[in-house]
Amino acid sequence: MRLPTWLAQHLAALRALLVLTVLLGLAYPLALVAVGRLPGLAERTDGSLVTAHGHPVGSALIGQSFTDAAGNPVPRYFQSRPSAAGDGYDPTATAASNLGPEDIVDTLATDPEGSRRSLLTQVCARSRAIGEFEGVDGARPYCTADGVGAVLAVFRRDGLTGPATRVVSVNQAAPATPFLSDYEGVPVEPATPGEDYRATGATIVAIRGAAPADPAVPADAVTASGSGLDPHISPAYAKIQVARVARERGADPAAVQRLVEEHTSGRTLGFLGAPAVNVLELNLALDETLPAP
Structure with a gap:
């Protein structure tokens, strides 16, 4: 007796499912477990x-x-x-x-829960702490002496051009003293928590500083x-x-x-x-x- 086409197709699909379940769901995993039990591999497969x-x-x-x-x-x-x-x-x-090299501006807020340290400040803080802990120079480029990113928001007379009219150290809130006293002849002021200087037309400028190109604290210690x-x-x-x-x-x-x-x-x-x-x-x-x- 010939089965209806639809029933034959369903039975073929069921047979394929059973065969693949045995091969891939049982035989293959068990074979890998057996290989993992071979001398020289057992310790590694157990998590070393x-x-x-x-x-x-x-x-x-x-x-x-x-x-x-x-x-x-x-x-x-x-x-x-x-x-x-x-x-x-x-x-x-x-x-x-997932923070990249352009993550250099901290989010400052009066409520610590609303604050966020940029990748640059995280690196600077770690380098400073490790320098103190190990008794070596923790200075590194683009970092302030107090361990935050050395970054300025520069406001210019004509937007992106013209002389500077206002300069803010965006990662240093009062009562911190800005890492530079002035920039292009304009006094540098500390940041105001809650203010987004990137959204106000300022140019964000990272300052390299005088730290050595090859810091004493290596990169893997701070990243x-x-x-x-x-x-x-x-x-x-x-x-x-x-x-x-x-x-x-x-x-x-x-x-x-x-x-x-x-x-x-x-x-x-x-x-x-x-x-x-x-x-x-x-x-x-x-x-x-x-x-x-």
Whole structure:
């Protein structure tokens, strides 16, 4: 007996669904699980967990913060780079800040809930804080001495042309003192919270300042990675932390530096990426070989 065309088509679709469900929903996942159980792969497929004294303390692939309950960096440990994933290194909220190089003007408001720091000010504030924490120069281009973006709103007589008639340091509200006393002969005034200077016809000008082109605080110390989960820092960032970690542990800085070098990985395939230091593994090695007094 020949089945009606519509019924034959439905049965064929059902058979295809069952076959694909078995192949892609069962056989393929089970095959991948089996491959993940092969020697040399099992540890990686389990999340590359790192253990100390028999207990998991983190993953070699996911960064974490080394701070106290108040969020302050613990001096005896090397510090990770910033993270924009959730409240920091949250694997369920992996993401970047999506702020770009043109994000240089803060949103100032009398209510802190309505305020927002630009990417530039975030970088400047981090650089200043790290400079103080590590005892190095935290200055960097386009940053003020008090750790905000060095940005002016310049009002001109003829709109975009002509002499300046008013100049505002847009990221510094009173009682802060503007980072420049005058610009093009016009006194610089602090910003008024709640005022949007970009919408009032002003030209936004970033001032480079006298900071060195190669800051002592490296870029990875003040910017988050694209995933927000990077477990590594650059050897340059590790280097400026050596003196502080050695002091806190009562250790020889040369011994701390040797541990840094032992936990520095080279470029992938010899030419991809850059050398990097795994912060978690380095800190565990410090606790094992150079415990704090």
